[in-house]
Structures are given as structure tokens and as C-alpha cells.
Amino acid sequence: MSADADVVVAGGGPAGLQFAREIGARSEYDVTVLEANDALSDNDKSTGGTFEQVIDRYGIPDDVVMAENEDVVFEAPGASSTLDIHGYVLDFPAFLEFLGEDAEARGAEVRTGARVQAPIREGGRVVGVEYTTGGERRELRADLVVDATGPRAVLAKQLGMFDPASAQHGVGKEYEVEGRYDLDSMLFRFDHDAAPGGYAWTFPAGENSFKAGICSIDDFYEAHAPADDGTIDDYVEDWLAADPRWEVESIRTAHAGDAVSNNSINQRATDGLVAVGDAVSSINPLFGEGIRPGMESAEMAATVALAALDRGDTSRERLAVYEDRWNSEKGVDWRLQRIVCELLYDFTSDQQRRFVTSAGRLSDTQVDRLQRYELTLRDYLELYPFDPSDLSKARALVRHV
């Protein structure tokens, strides 16, 4: 094979940078990351809530962790349950800068201000990318291309690997706040008044600061928002004003972004290319946690990519080992959780209350499975607050089967 680089990664978010770190740490292959923003830290959309699987496995240093939380609280109108799940809240821009610096220390080159436009295809395989930088159009050829451009899926969409029409779309908006926060918890509130068709959250963010936001899934937002609806900022501001457990002194910054969740069992590889992270809908469809699965998908893809590069064969046949592994280890669970998500965010208030109450009755082992997204069918049945109106949703759910 002959190319400008062994590997080119489009997108410098958690998934693309972790891919570069993996290749750098485990081989001599050269990796170039092309990131559209002028700085990695400009990708400032995420609350950065994460868990020990990320901190421990990917060596995330304390100085990019803003706070740790003792537990997770689920709330709904008339119910509250505390789950023994310890977590971490990252300073997301600082986390990305750390990943980028660490990837460079392991030999990768990170080029910011480099917007990938299209795959270069020859003889039916991807052999590089076209990108623009400083107003100029350039090409970079590589033995392996990685799409890590997040929900935009810049390459995967053009290659027909991702069908936006089958995807569920959600939006989130969050304020980072200076002020009093009395909880030691990540709080999730399922309540259509606070967040129609989604949930509201507050996370600790260090001394005298916290993060508060709301997210909604488009389909269920339409079903549950009142006719005289406000903007997403109105909802965040109402949520900030709603509760005596916190008090705002000033708003430090606002974060916003979207999440796209397709059917979870996806095409992740083609000749010369793999897709990781949100570019191929690795985000967990139930709670919108995307950092952990994005980095896990990058690690899994890098393992398969290294074996393919070693053989000098980055054909789909070789790379599809990653696709098969992800789809069997995660895809099936993700698809089930997509179905649960369709029900959860469409619950009546009474179902939200019963769901939260049932979550409080889970055993420690079940809570551990919930944290790992490995709930069994029996766990789901214990959690599920059946309502006769659910029968009318059967047709909408069948499309996921």
C-alpha cells in the first residue's frame, strides 16, 4: 500500500482521539487527525458525565475531572429513588485537550482547522479524504480512513452506511452555573413539565458550581410539549429556577448539541474505512451517554484495524470483524434499549412515577447491570410500568425488531 499516512481520522472528539491514542500506543503506524474546529476544546457540547470504566480504562487524569458524584438520583412527579452509582463529571473541553495531547505524545499528528469534505474513492474502496484548511482544498491519502465526525457522520453518510431517515433525533441544552448545589448526585428528572419527551438533569461541577440541562427526543417532544411552548432555553431557565436544592449566582457558559440514534445494528466498516463513536450511532439510546461507548467503539475498531494494517489488507472483509463484534456485544442491547427509550420518553406522568419507584427497588446487582447497560429481560419487566395505552404503541415499536 502507498499513501500519505497509514491512518487518517476525521474528527477529533472522544472517539477519534481515542482511536489515535490506541494506534499510537500499540504500533508504529502514523496517524493524522483532521478536526474541523480551530481547537479541540471548541467541541464544547457535552456535560461530560461519565463513569469509572472511562476514567480507569483510558487513563483520564484528575485534572480534567470537575467533580465526582456519590450516587445517581432518578426523579419523576411524586417519586424519587437513589441508585448507588458513583460517577465523574469531566471538564469536557479540557478532557479533549488531554486526549489530543496524549495522542500526540504517542506519535499522532492532530491538525485543527481541517474540515473533511468527502471520501476519496478508487476502485470501489476509500483511499483517503478531501478536506479544506485555510480556504484551500487538499487531499490526504491513507491505508485506513476513520469517520469520527460525530452525529454529522460526514463520511459514513456519503458512503451510504448511515440512513438518517431511520434515526431518532434529540437535542440537549445545558448551562454551566456558578452557585449553590446541595446534592452530591447526578440527578435525572423524568417529567414532561420540566423536559417534554426527554429528561432534565443537574450534575455537580466542583466547588460552588453545577451543570443543569434538558434534552428531548423530537418525536416525544411533539407529543408532550404544551401548545404555548417556549424555547429550549426557557425550559433550562425554568428548571434552574424550579428547585430550592440549587441556586444560581451566574451562568458561566452554555452547551448545546444533538444526538442521533439509529437502529443500533449498523454497518461500521467498508473497504478502507471504519466509523466510530456518534458517526455510527454508538451513543447509548436510553440515556444519551456517548463518551464511554464512543471510546469503547474506538478501542474495538483500533484492535481490528491494527490486525488489518499488519496484514496489509484493510478490505471490508477484514474490518467487518469490528462491525460484527460491536453488533453482537452492544448492538443487540442498544436495539432493545432503543425500544425501551421509545416507551420511557412517552410515558404518562403516572408511568414516570411508577418507573422511578421501581428503579429504587432494584438490587445492587441489578443497579450494576443498569450502569453497564446489561439489564436482563426480567430486569426490564420489573422496571416496566405497564399501561393499557402502551398497546397502541406496538406498531411503532415493531420497526425496531
Ligand SMILES: Cc1cc2nc3c(=O)[nH]c(=O)nc-3n(C[C@H](O)[C@H](O)[C@H](O)COP(=O)(O)OP(=O)(O)OC[C@H]3O[C@@H](n4cnc5c(N)ncnc54)[C@H](O)[C@@H]3O)c2cc1C
Ligand atoms: C448537550 C449534550 C450533553 C451530553 N452529555 C453527555 C454526558 O454527560 N455524558 C456522555 O457520556 N455523553 C454526553 N453527551 C454525548 C457525548 O457528548 C457524545 O456522544 C460524544 O461526544 C461522542 O463522541 P464522538 O467523538 O463520537 O463525537 P463528537 O464529540 O461529536 O466529536 C466529533 C468531532 O468531529 C468534528 N467534526 C465534525 N465534522 C467534521 C468534519 N467535516 N471534518 C473534521 N472534523 C469534523 C467535530 O468538530 C467534533 O470535534 C452529550 C451530548 C450533548 C449534545
